[in-house]
Amino acid sequence: MSESGPVATPRALVAGHAEFAAGLVSAVELICGRGELLVPIRVTGLCGADIEELLKRRLVETGARVIFTDLQAGSCTMAARRVQREVAGVVLVAGANLPMLLDFAMTNEPDLAVAATSAAEKGRTSVNVFGGST
Amino acid sequence: MTLVLNRIDDRLIHGQVVVGWGQPLDVQFIVLVDDTVAESDWEQDLYRMAVPPEMEVRFHSTADAVRHLDAYRKEAAPGILVTGDIATMRALVAAGGVRDVNVGGIHHRVGRVQHLRYVFLTAAEQDALRELRMLGAVVTAQDVPAARAVPLDELLAAREVA
Numbered sequence: 037m038s039e040s041g042p043v044a045t046p047r048a049l050v051a052g053h054a055e056f057a058a059g060l061v062s063a064v065e066l067i068c069g070r071g072e073l074l075v076p077i078r079v080t081g082l083c084g085a086d087i088e089e090l091l092k093r094r095l096v097e098t099g100a101r102v103i104f105t106d107l108q109a110g111s112c113t114m115a116a117r118r119v120q121r122e123v124a125g126v127v128l129v130a131g132a133n134l135p136m137l138l139d140f141a142m143t144n145e146p147d148l149a150v151a152a153t154s155a156a157e158k159g160r161t162s163v164n165v166f167g168g169s170t
Numbered sequence: 171m172t173l174v175l176n177r178i179d180d181r182l183i184h185g186q187v188v189v190g191w192g193q194p195l196d197v198q199f200i201v202l203v204d205d206t207v208a209e210s211d212w213e214q215d216l217y218r219m220a221v222p223p224e225m226e227v228r229f230h231s232t233a234d235a236v237r238h239l240d241a242y243r244k245e246a247a248p249g250i251l252v253t254g255d256i257a258t259m260r261a262l263v264a265a266g267g268v269r270d271v272n273v274g275g276i277h278h279r280v281g282r283v284q285h286l287r288y289v290f291l292t293a294a295e296q297d298a299l300r301e302l303r304m305l306g307a308v309v310t311a312q313d314v315p316a317a318r319a320v321p322l323d324e325l326l327a328a329r330e331v332a
Contacts, residue, residue: 053185081287083180083277109220111184117216 044072046098047148048140049091050132051077051116052106063134070141075100079112087115092123101125102140102152104132127152135162173201173239174248178259179274182207182252183217183227186274190314191250192225198247199226203235203262204254232261239266256298263307271302273311273325285328286320288313296326 050057057076065071075098079087091103091112103119105112108130116128127149129136136159145151174195179187182202191197200221207213208231218227230238235251239262242249251268253259256276262268275288282290289311291299302309303322310319320328 081278081284081290083275083279084182084184086278107185107189109183109185109188111181114181114184114216114220117219121212 044070046075046100047073047151048100048102048104049075049077049094049098050104050137051079051087051091051112052132053110053112054080056106060132060134060137064137064141067138068141073141074104074137077112084111084115087111088118091115091119095119095123095126101148102127102129104137104140105130106132129156129159131156131159133159133162135159172243172245172248173251173268175250175272176259176262176268176270177250177252177272177274178254178256178276179252180254180277181275182254183220186314187250187252188221188225192221194315195248195250197225197250199228199245199249201228201230201235201238201242201249201251203230203232203251203258205231205258208234232258235262236266239268256295256302260298260302260305263302263305269307271307271309272319273299273309274313284330285325286311286330289325291326299326 050061057078061071061074061076064074075094077090077094079090082090103116103126105116105128107113113130120126120128129152136155139158140151140155143151143154145154175191182204183200202217208229214229221227259271263271273289276290278290281292284290299309299322309322311325312319
């Protein structure tokens with residue numbers, strides 16, 4: 037994380053398969069030095085109920101109110117949807133990528149739902165194909 | 171085609187099932203057998219959200235699934251049957267004639283011992299898997315198609331440190 041300056045309050049959890057979350061958060065830190073705004077969640081070996089409990093616990097511990105997940109069909113997304121039923125005000129964004137997390141980390145938008153929506157749009161529009169036959 | 175995979179996975183429908191197995195096997199439907207999910211519209215909507223529009227999910231209680239298994243075996247399209255625990259699969263093996271059981275994911279819980287990266291079992295669950303074999307099922311552990319199918323004896327003998 038950043039070597040100087042005050043420790044920022046985390047704004048979001050990032051959860052996904054294998055080392056997805058740690059990889060993306062480390063990339064955000066490398067690029068913009070704001071990785072501390074994102075909390076990577078590793079779920080390998082956990083059942084769905086334990087993933088749900090882990091997400092709830094980390095939301096409480098960190099004060100984050102946004103959850104980014106990697107795959108809509110993934111167990112992190114399923115667990116996060118269940119968390120949303122119990123914890124008011126949690127925003128879930130499924131299908132996270134690096135441009136999306138960078139946008140979220142760099143914005144000063146105080147409304148996290150607005151920030152998450154903007155980041156999701158950035159993630160969508162940052163996928164491009166260069167070359168190929170079409 | 172028929173039910174091409176009968177899977178025990180406590181995450182039920184998730185990435186490995188939909189993408190890992192579903193795409194290479196061209197799976198058209200998933201049969202989710204779980205007594206709790208079968209009674210909850212909210213849970214069913216949650217699992218439907220996890221699959222692409224062209225893939226159908228059919229929800230059954232354990233007792234209901236037994237009655238439908240023969241029909242699923244006669245379907246023209248390939249499908250996956252998934253249960254969240256060994257006991258539910260046992261009922262399908264005993265009464266429904268399921269003959270191949272894939273242990274795809276039984277994850278960490280207090281009292282369980284880790285056998286593979288994705289399989290943790292209590293002593294009772296080890297016995298329950300042996301019972302599936304005694305009932306006539308071939309039991310192997312395999313999380314994704316590219317992995318090796320681990321035979322039951324090897325699974326039970328294996329120990330991993332998390």
